[in-house]
Amino acid sequence: MNKVMFGRFIPGHSWVHRMDPRAKLVLCFLYIAVIFFANDFWTYLVMTVLLLASVVASAIPLRVYIHGLMPLFWLMIFTVLIQVFFGAGGHVYWQWGWLSVTQNGLNSAGVILMRFVLIILISTILTFTTEPLEIADGIESLLSPLRKVHFPVATLALMLSLALRFVPTLMDEAEKIMNAQRSRGVDFGEGGLRQRIRTIVPILIPLFVNAFNRAIEISTAMEARGYQDGENRTKYRQLKWRRLDSWSLVIYMVGLSSVVALRYFI
Amino acid sequence: MATDITFEQVNYSYQAGTPFAVQALKNINLQIKSGTFTAVIGQTGSGKSTLIQHLNALLKPSSGTVTIGDQVITNETNNKHLKPLRKKVGMVFQFPENQLFEETVLKDIAFGPQNFGVSEADANELAKRMAGEVGLDESLLSRSPFDLSGGQMRRVAIAGVLALEPEVLVLDEPTAGLDPRGRLEIMQLVTRLREEQGLTIVLITHQMDDVADYADHVLVMGHGELLKQGTPREIFSDPEWLTAHQLGLPSATRFAYELQQAGFEFETMPLTVSELADEIAPQLGKGDDRHE
Numbered sequence: 001m002n003k004v005m006f007g008r009f010i011p012g013h014s015w016v017h018r019m020d021p022r023a024k025l026v027l028c029f030l031y032i033a034v035i036f037f038a039n040d041f042w043t044y045l046v047m048t049v050l051l052l053a054s055v056v057a058s059a060i061p062l063r064v065y066i067h068g069l070m071p072l073f074w075l076m077i078f079t080v081l082i083q084v085f086f087g088a089g090g091h092v093y094w095q096w097g098w099l100s101v102t103q104n105g106l107n108s109a110g111v112i113l114m115r116f117v118l119i120i121l122i123s124t125i126l127t128f129t130t131e132p133l134e135i136a137d138g139i140e141s142l143l144s145p146l147r148k149v150h151f152p153v154a155t156l157a158l159m160l161s162l163a164l165r166f167v168p169t170l171m172d173e174a175e176k177i178m179n180a181q182r183s184r185g186v187d188f189g190e191g192g193l194r195q196r197i198r199t200i201v202p203i204l205i206p207l208f209v210n211a212f213n214r215a216i217e218i219s220t221a222m223e224a225r226g227y228q229d230g231e232n233r234t235k236y237r238q239l240k241w242r243r244l245d246s247w248s249l250v251i252y253m254v255g256l257s258s259v260v261a262l263r264y265f266i
Numbered sequence: 267m268a269t270d271i272t273f274e275q276v277n278y279s280y281q282a283g284t285p286f287a288v289q290a291l292k293n294i295n296l297q298i299k300s301g302t303f304t305a306v307i308g309q310t311g312s313g314k315s316t317l318i319q320h321l322n323a324l325l326k327p328s329s330g331t332v333t334i335g336d337q338v339i340t341n342e343t344n345n346k347h348l349k350p351l352r353k354k355v356g357m358v359f360q361f362p363e364n365q366l367f368e369e370t371v372l373k374d375i376a377f378g379p380q381n382f383g384v385s386e387a388d389a390n391e392l393a394k395r396m397a398g399e400v401g402l403d404e405s406l407l408s409r410s411p412f413d414l415s416g417g418q419m420r421r422v423a424i425a426g427v428l429a430l431e432p433e434v435l436v437l438d439e440p441t442a443g444l445d446p447r448g449r450l451e452i453m454q455l456v457t458r459l460r461e462e463q464g465l466t467i468v469l470i471t472h473q474m475d476d477v478a479d480y481a482d483h484v485l486v487m488g489h490g491e492l493l494k495q496g497t498p499r500e501i502f503s504d505p506e507w508l509t510a511h512q513l514g515l516p517s518a519t520r521f522a523y524e525l526q527q528a529g530f531e532f533e534t535m536p537l538t539v540s541e542l543a544d545e546i547a548p549q550l551g552k553g554d555d556r557h558e
Contacts, residue, residue: 008286010285064285067284173364176359176360176364177364177365179319179324179357179359180357180359180362180364180365181365182324182352183322183324183352183355183356183357183359183427184352184365184377184378184381184426184427184430185349185352185353185378185381185382185430186381187349201367202365202367202377205367206364206365206366206367209367209412210364
């Protein structure tokens with residue numbers, strides 16, 4: 001649990017850190033959408049350059065990002081192998097029964113691997129440089145037009161920020177409970193499937209019970225502090241769109257639209 | 267029953283090899299003799315809890331060795347060989363009531379021994395005895411642990427650890443959040459276990475009175491280092507040093523220290539209220555002479 005880097009926040013003061021979370025969310029979504037337009041060397045080159053520029057702007061060393069990719073390494077290998085061996089069409093290089101390596105198979109394996117890595121890296125930039133609460137604020141702000149159709153944006157945002165706030169707390173607690181049960185002779189991750197499932201019970205039940213107790217305590221504390229419901233509240237953390245964000249948007253727009261242009265017009 | 271505990275050059279880092287790496291223990295050397303009562307004190311975040319998790323190898327040193335009885339634990343020690351150690355060293359974590367999960371109190375207490383291969387009948391027998399030890403009424407045994415009060419839940423949790431019949435009992439702030447009576451009862455239980463069964467006790471606490479009353483060895487932690495170790499008398503003989511490290515004094519010692527600054531003289535700094543009284547009584551007599 002200690003080694004997971006994926007999805008963590010790394011404090012800093014870089015260009016990307018100082019950006020508005022809304023801008024980062026929008027850019028991240030746009031980037032992921034445009035990845036599916038990229039189909040050849042030049043378009044992927046543009047996407048990669050854009051990504052590397054963002055990595056540099058985030059002032060976090062590339063090896064930290066690569067470290068973040070590691071947990072997904074086997075998943076990547078697996079998808080690539082499936083594409084390589086089951087892809088059909090084009091020149092056949094090698095064949096054995098219904099396994100074959102073909103030109104189209106290799107192509108799509110390359111494309112999928114590239115998309116996989118780029119999508120993970122761009123979302124890692126977002127999570128490395130943005131505090132979870134900022135992301136929640138950003139999402140709330142971006143969803144606010146949905147108020148018009150009576151979608152409970154404020155309630156959703158509250159749930160989201162409470163959930164995000166308690167992820168680390170619950171993780172700590174899970175680890176404490178695991179240690180306590182380990183001291184009482186529970187072997188985690190050993191034995192057959194049945195045995196393993198049985199060892200989850202002594203973690204899961206206390207975790208649930210504590211979560212219930214905590215929920216009761218939090219709601220009482222919130223009511224005691226005058227919380228009534230999500231509507232009509234003022235905000236302490238104000239989101240501010242700055243020139244930095246506009247410039248980032250411009251740079252991304254140039255990059256991303258050139259990819260679309262390369263795909264359809266050239 | 268020799269379970270001396272020795273730390274040699276122990277270092278420990280959390281999340282080693284990532285940008286979040288934090289060195290929690292720096293070059294710790296210490297020895298805890300079998301049958302002693304050791305108190306670990308220090309500010310929050312000084313590494314006390316990290317230190318005690320080494321005592322039953324929940325954490326393994328990043329470098330250096332921990333020796334418990336005849337078991338040597340280094341960075342390379344395989345987890346497979348640690349189970350006997352877990353039985354030898356019982357750990358009561360902070361707020362241990364959060365680890366209860368069984369349907370009944372009896373089952374929860376018997377859970378530990380059963381993991382170590384004790385038969386169900388024997389484990390239940392053991393559970394009943396331990397419930398008695400910690401002062402739980404027999405009528406509670408068939409209840410759900412979640413129906414009990416906070417203090418009772420904590421006793422169930424402690425009984426669950428005692429049911430392992432450990433040789434070393436490690437307690438991380440066992441009295442935090444309890445009322446004065448609950449605190450006294452837990453501390454008396456711990457001392458009784460030590461006297462009757464010869465248990466080695468390691469206690470993390472912020473209650474300096476408990477340290478003065480019960481401990482015979484004190485480890486002072488600060489910023490991941492072992493700042494000082496010695497008897498409570500040695501540790502508490504230097505109030506300025508303790509204050510500089512944001513640690514308190516036992517109330518008797520604090521009172522004596524204030525008296526000393528107002529002109530009283532003490533041959534040895536008293537640690538407990540009865541020692542304080544013994545020191546003050548003759549001096550009051552002297553004071554009376556002076557006045558008359």
